[in-house]
Amino acid sequence: MNRLHDLRAPDTAARAYHWRDDAACFGRAALFLPRKDYGPEYLASTLKAKRICENCPVRKACLDEAMATERADGEGGRAGVRGGLTPRERTARYSRQRRGIPEPATLLDQYLRRTEALDDGHVRWTVSTNNIAYLGRQYTPMQLAWALATRREPEGLLRTGCGLAGCVAAEHLTDAAMRRARSHTKRYAA
Ligand code: SF4
């Protein structure tokens, strides 16, 4: 696995400063390099990584390096969150740069901007707006979290299954298909 996030120059008295010395992700490669690239666990770890990048003092240098060094790699050769962007977001960024198109906010940015991570993995929606328009589609906060975490449309109503009213942590949401599967499992486990 690419352990780029754990790289740091050896501590010798004479060595020069490198921006990686101040990387906020140092030692957290597992969070920044999730095994899967979809699903609720992926979303949860990616959001945590992005929040760390948001406050990282060397974010610009990190993103500049990623964009400069990964240019020749295909999307499959890009790994992990770097400079606040996922591999897929960096691929889209290359494509826009090539075509001279300005950067729009991603769906994930829309979610991050309006949420706050709480303890125990809960996520709070922090703004009064409950309708997010993105690329010609409207999302409720729960639909936004669901769209980021899964690649399928929800069946029926989305609900928070963690007991915290209004929680929009993707891994705490259920749709009718998931609730049906769970009650089926319970019935047969009883
Ligand atoms: S911007 Fe993110 S990936 Fe880059 S050094 Fe900072 S925390 Fe690590």
Ligand SMILES: [Zn+2]
């Ligand atoms: Zn929750």
